[in-house]
Amino acid sequence: MDQKVSGDQKVSGVTVHKMGAWSPGPGCHGGCGVEVHVKDGKVVKVEGMDDHPWYQGRACPRVLAMTQYMYHPDRLKWPQKRVGKRGEDKWERISWDEAFDICEKRMKEIAQKYGPESIIFTQGTGRDVGGMISFLAYAYGSPNWTMLGLSGHSCFTPQLASGYVMQGDFTFPDAAQFLPDRYDDPEWKAPEIAISWGSTLNRGCVDHYWSGHWFQDLMKRGTKLIVIDPRCTWEATRAALWLQPRPGTDGALALAFLNVVTTEGLVDKAFIDKWCSGYDKLAERVKEFTPEWAEKISWVPKEKIIQCARLYAKAKPAAIEIGRPVEGNPEGNQVIMNIHRLIAITGNLDIPGGNVICRSAYGVTTYPYSTEEVIQLYGEPLYRKLSEKRIGADKYPLVKNFRAWAQEDVAIEQMETGKPYPIKGLWIQANNFLANQAQDTRRHYEASKNMDFVCVVDTFMTPTAQLLADIVLPAASFPEKDSIYCIGGPLNVIHKVVQVEECKSDWEINFTLAKRLNPAAVPWGSVREMLTERMKPSGYTFEQMVDKVWDLAPKGNTCGSRPYRRYEKGELRKDGKKGFRTPTGKVELFCTSYEDWNLDPLPYYKEITPQGPITTPELFKQYPLIMMTGRRSPVLFHSEHRQIPWLRECDPDPLVELNPETAKEQGITSGDWVWIEGTMGRFKRKAKVTPIIHRQMIMVPHAWWLPETEGKSPNSYGIWDLNCNQTIPMGHQDSAGFGGGPISGMLCKVYKA
Amino acid sequence: MSRKGLLIDYDQCSGCFSCVVACKQEHKYPEGKWGIKVEEKVFVDPRRPNNSLRIDYVPFPTEFCDLCTARAKRGERPACVKHCQAWCMYSGTLSELTTLMEKMPRAVLYSR
Structure with missing residues (x-):
């Protein structure tokens, strides 16, 4: 396949725009290339792109359903402010100017009174929002960028x-x-x-x-x-x-x-x-x-x-x-x-x-994956300064020394105790944590509901926005925005080809607000100008990339993104020496960083699940099933897409998968509503009886909510009935801070509802 | 003109549902109307080595499958064939497809 230069093409009133697909829209962690068909200012079809290396013309069901996602009647269309109590579902349409004014004022108040670290910036996975939200957090001066409620940050x-x-x-x-x-x-x-x-x-x-x-x-x-x-x-x-x-x-x-x-x-x-x-x-x-x-x-x-x-x-x-x-x-x-x-x-x-x-590709990044990348984007002094106050940094060397995530198990404690400093605000972007990743969901709700300021940026109203937000901002989906995909194989361009209602891209929103909060941190005139600077290592401007569509480092390029055996060629270390990017330059089977941090530098095993046949055998008699959660759906991405008809009808129900023997014992047949009960409470699911599940286990797909039901509290789109994370505790993280969390390790029993 | 068809390698369908949604997008079929549908079938067969379980995803075209006649006129493959993530669907004339089919352990040919 030739590495084609491929721009836009127009046939019979339809312009076909080639670009990378990322979020919002399909959800996921992106990478593929698509053709967006536009007619009369509207996206009429999205297809896979044949001359793109990631998927070579193939496409997932979520990107194929983009037209239903973009033009859905329930899509957030303009900024709104809450006019009732939290959870009352009372909202008033406001202008973007008013929305930015409110956010700026409230965030500056918190920074003055408590310090910028008192706002937590929490994101969902996948969506390209990692780059934008860390950009905003760093401009504002908060070290607390995280995925609230995801114990041990156990996702990637x-x-x-x-x-x-x-x-x-x-x-x-x-x-x-x-x-x-x-x-x-x-x-x-x-x-x-x-x-x-x-x-x-x-x-x-x-x-x-x-x-x-x-x-x-x-x-x-x-x-x-x-x-x-x-x-x-x-x-x-x-x-x-x-x-x-x-x-x-x-x-x-x-x-x-x-x-x-x-x-x-x-x-x-x-x-x-x-x-x-x-x-x-x-x-x-x-x-x-x-x-x-x-x-x-x-x-x-x-x-x-x-x-x-x-x-x-x-x-x-x-x-x-x-x-x-x-x-x-x-x-x-x-x-x-x-x-x-x-x-x-x-x-x-x-x-x-x-x-x-x-x-x-070429080391281009907006969403930092390593410490070096954080420093590349924001400079070492700011990174070091913010790392001091990051939640969990005093306890966990990895939280302090690697990348820049606040530690979630410590964060929830701090939200409750206000120690060592209070948390007064939440910036929630592409994140529906009360339906999705937050374990011990009630605890997170209780700790979040009295914040001084909460802003949610998303594409649809969610349980999290309903229950917590003061301001809700409508995010643009990928064909409505300028961005780049730079967290995978190819560097892909994403560029704006349509406008939907008043939606703005996550980049536009965070760029505008960051400029208001800290003009010095945003020296660029536009998002495109900033992206061009971020893309410098590739040699392309944003506009050139719109024509190029995608690129990978060619053979012989020494930037470090082209395999193989880069350790032999000195392409991995900043100092250009051969070897790996570790203190010794070797693969450290005996891990010197761990030794420096008083962690075991060699492999060990600890049976420390909070519950289980070995740690709590008595409890296992009472609750004889091990609850696994989080198996993926082919059509739904985490808590997204429940309102997209073409996708929902392929995976319509909040299920629990259980073994035929387990079902027989309880008189359960497929389609029955059942309770799943653990030591922390219970939730409801529809049974799917299947031998693919072990006799002593069940599988509960996560992140279910029902957008077709009432959003007002106490129903809150059904999360308190359906959310499995209510029965999973926080506080069982790895001793390094990252990893752990019994998302698939709690004990339960199942019976008919 | 020789008759056209759709060949599906049942051994390779991994249940991604791309064909289902690609078809709906192409034909603007509403909820409840499918040109192709995918069913999950699970069997237990203790005689199988390693793993007695077998999971099959079975895509089947319905009466609303028109083999993407409009796309064919534009020289494009049917929407399901193009987007299949498992690359287990093929389109062409029946004679082309039956030749391909010879090498497949389990496949189904659809025509209309």
């Missing part, structure tokens, strides 16, 4: 953080996503073995540098798949091997894999000798974690553990994709570090068909 950040401390970078399986010609590039090889660890192939959630269906592309090219998942998935039924662990025990499996690989000598000695440090200490430490030991903990037969370790280690190349639930294990950050150790000692790091180091 542990992958970034664990990769950062081990080898200075995170990785994904190599599906040629960094090569413009993709699978046709002669440098690329298909992995012989690919492990899908805790993720669903057809999920409506492309993961930054990875799309689930690429597993299928790989399998068609000879890759054999291993699936590790407590729940049987489509790909588990097509895999060479399926391991079905008890939720929360991936750490035991990872340790047993390390044990097999080191004791049997199935390692890449040359790579270890040259590029790793601490191998002997690692091998010594993992001796105790035998497959027999792991079988008792994980419920996976030891033969399968050994088989999996051997299949992976004897294949070359081989790759591992790490799903979100792996981060939610107890000591989740450490679990992922152990998977990185496995990748490194088998010599699969940054080689064709192995796990490739992921950096954004």
Whole structure:
């Protein structure tokens, strides 16, 4: 495939605009290219873009439903201010000027009275909002950028953080996503073995540098798949091997894999000798974690553990994709570090068909993924200054020293106690945390409902906006805005081709407000001007990129975003030296950062789930089922899309999946409403009886609310009836701060409603 | 002109629903009206090695599938075929498709 220069084309009154698709709209973590068909100032169709490397013409159902999303009657169309009490659903339309005036005044008041750190900036995942919200937080002077209620920040950040401390970078399986010609590039090889660890192939959630269906592309090219998942998935039924662990025990499996690989000598000695440090200490430490030991903990037969370790280690190349639930294990950050150790000692790091180091094309970023990127965007002095006051920084070295996220379990405590400083405001952007990620939902509601100031920026009215907001601002979807996609393989342009009502882009909103709050932090005249500066490393201006559509660093480029074996070429470190971006320049199997921070620098296992067959066997008799949550839907992205008819009819109901034996015992049949009860309370779901669920587990898809029901409190679109997170506590984070949280580890029972 | 059809490799459909929504967008079909639909089928077969479970997603065209005649006139593939994330759908003449079908373990051919 040629790397075509491809601008807009006009045929019979329809102009076709090529661009990257990101949020708002499809949700997800973006990456693909689409063709937006516009007629008479309206988007009439969105199709996949054939000459874009990410998806090569394919498209997900959410982007194909964009016209229903953009022109939905319930879409937020203009700024509104609350005129009743919180939760009363009484709103008044206001102008943008008035909205900005109110936000500026209230935010300045809080900054003067309490300091800017007293406002928390909370975002949802996926949406490109990470760049804009951190931009606003930094301009305002708050170190508290976060995803409120997501215990241990267990969604991708542990992958970034664990990769950062081990080898200075995170990785994904190599599906040629960094090569413009993709699978046709002669440098690329298909992995012989690919492990899908805790993720669903057809999920409506492309993961930054990875799309689930690429597993299928790989399998068609000879890759054999291993699936590790407590729940049987489509790909588990097509895999060479399926391991079905008890939720929360991936750490035991990872340790047993390390044990097999080191004791049997199935390692890449040359790579270890040259590029790793601490191998002997690692091998010594993992001796105790035998497959027999792991079988008792994980419920996976030891033969399968050994088989999996051997299949992976004897294949070359081989790759591992790490799903979100792996981060939610107890000591989740450490679990992922152990998977990185496995990748490194088998010599699969940054080689064709192995796990490739992921950096954004040309190093262009608006949404920082590493400490270096935060500094690149906002300068070291500001980063250091803000890091001092960041929530959780005094407790957790990773929170202080890695990237820039406030720690959520500490944040909720601080919101309640006001110590060491009070939290007085919330800036909530692309985030519906009371329906979506906030665990112990009531607690988050109680702690948020008396804030001095709350602004919500979103595309639809949500339970969170109804219950908390003073001001609600309408965000533009992707064809209504100028932006760039720079958190995955290609650098994609997104550019405004239509206007819908009075909606403004998240960039426009935050840029305008940041300029009012701190003009010095916003030296640019327009968003496009700022984006052009951000894109400097690529050599393109924003306008040039509109014609170019997408780009990847070409062969021979040394910016660090082009694989392979960059450690041999000195492309990973700022000082240009060979090796990895770690203190020693090696893959630190013995982790010196952890040692410096008084954390265990070597692998360990702790059975510290708050509840479970091992930690609370008595309780397990009373509540005999392990509740997993959060399996992805192919058509809905987290709490989004419940109001989009074409999508909702493919996945209409808030379900619970349970095993036929469990159902029989309780007289439950598919379609019955049932209660799911744990020690913290109960919620309701519609039963789907299916053998894909283990006899001692259930699966509850998360983030359900019913936009078709009343938004006024107490119904609040049904969240208090449906939200599974009400039964999941905060406060079980990894000892490094990132990782953990029993999103799939609480005990429950199920009975008919 | 030779008769056209739609070939679906049932072994490879992973249930992404792109065909369903692509079809609805193309034909502007409202809620409740499908040109193609996808069903999940789960079977337990203890004789299978490794995993006794089998999950199949089964896409089936309905009477409202017109093989995207309008797109064909413009030289475009049917909306479902173009957007299928698993790349398990094919369009063409029946003779082309039956040739392709020879190599597939389980496939269904649709024509009208």
